[in-house]
Amino acid sequence: MDKSLVWIFFSALLINNFTLSYFLGLCPFFGVSGRIATALRLGLATIFVMVITSLCAWLLNTFVLPYAPYLRLISFIVVIASTVQFVEMAIKKLSPGLFRALGIFLPLITTNCAILGLALFQTSKGYGLLAGLVYAVGAGAGFTLALVLMAGLREEAELAKVPAIIRGTALNLIIAGLLSLAFMGFAGLFSSSA
């Protein structure tokens, strides 16, 4: 039991990294990864939203959705939108500086597909409450890791001599491709226990 929880965590963190192998959450991944500090804070906010979403998704899956399966998408998205609203108010109250630094990307967590993806994958994999929470923390940490690594690489790329035409999105995509290639190396990590 314990071992499988550890496996869920590391699998979501490294092997099936949400951003680099499932392509979830690419908008903030390319939008906010200019600076390491901002990237880290957005990552932490995302982890928090993910954990609450995972809890709510479990509640919905257990108590509501067996009676109305066609409401799955709509109820998930409403839960996510209200959670984000709540986190936004909390951050605004507790840390106005962070609130300004995150700007538009805070409300945009609502349309971060990683969050809805988490709720859907958790449902389709049939995780219980505890496994779901571990999965959420792992996935959020994986997103944060990818975001921070990408921000570091992009800060370096700013200084490199690159032809003007490749600068911008094309360069970022190719950097992300190399990062994703590097993460594929983790695939053998758990092959024996999987």
Add this chain to the structure above:
Amino acid sequence: MSALGKDPATFYNEFVKGIWKENPIFVQVLGMCPMLAVTNSAINAVAMGGATFFVLVGSSLLVSLLRKAIPKQVRITTYIIIIATFVTVADFTLQALAPAVHKELGAFIALIVVNCLILGRQEAFASKAPLRLALADAVGMAGGFALALLSLGSVREVLGSGSLFGFSLFGPRFEPWVVMILPPGGFIMLGLLLLVFGWAKERRARRAAVELGEAGAGGPAGRGGR
């Protein structure tokens, strides 16, 4: 972003701008998550393009019809619920008609809800435009999106599996570039396509500048993308 007021807002102009001039993937770089996740084969790309087309056109029509009735304060929530409804319909339809493709695409059909392209078109265009123009805009944007999906999906399938729509192209001697159907290949190939797109645009701009007798003025410095 929205072309309202820039060009004469005719049906044809709104339609064409989505296909080429403001192509959602190659120019605006929106909606990349589904774009990269499902384009490992051409058939998946077509299914995803079709589902997105249905959702975008349906929700644009509904939003445009209801644009006077939706209160400003709750508009985003309303759009999301409208979009989620259409996605649920598309999800169940695909599950009934093509179970194999639906299984392959997995959660990504449901994830159309959070495709920023769709919400963006509602906010930027359909909520302000009459029905006819909203239809043209939605069809153009969704068509451009589907075209981009198809081009990336075809290239990745040809290189990664040596086939197109499941038909083998090169015979058994071909060694497939497996990386192309894996996640890194998606990132790198889209990067390269964007590069070609940027290069073509700059070349055309430079040519136009030369024709105007402004040789040496250079093309547009840097791409305005982000």
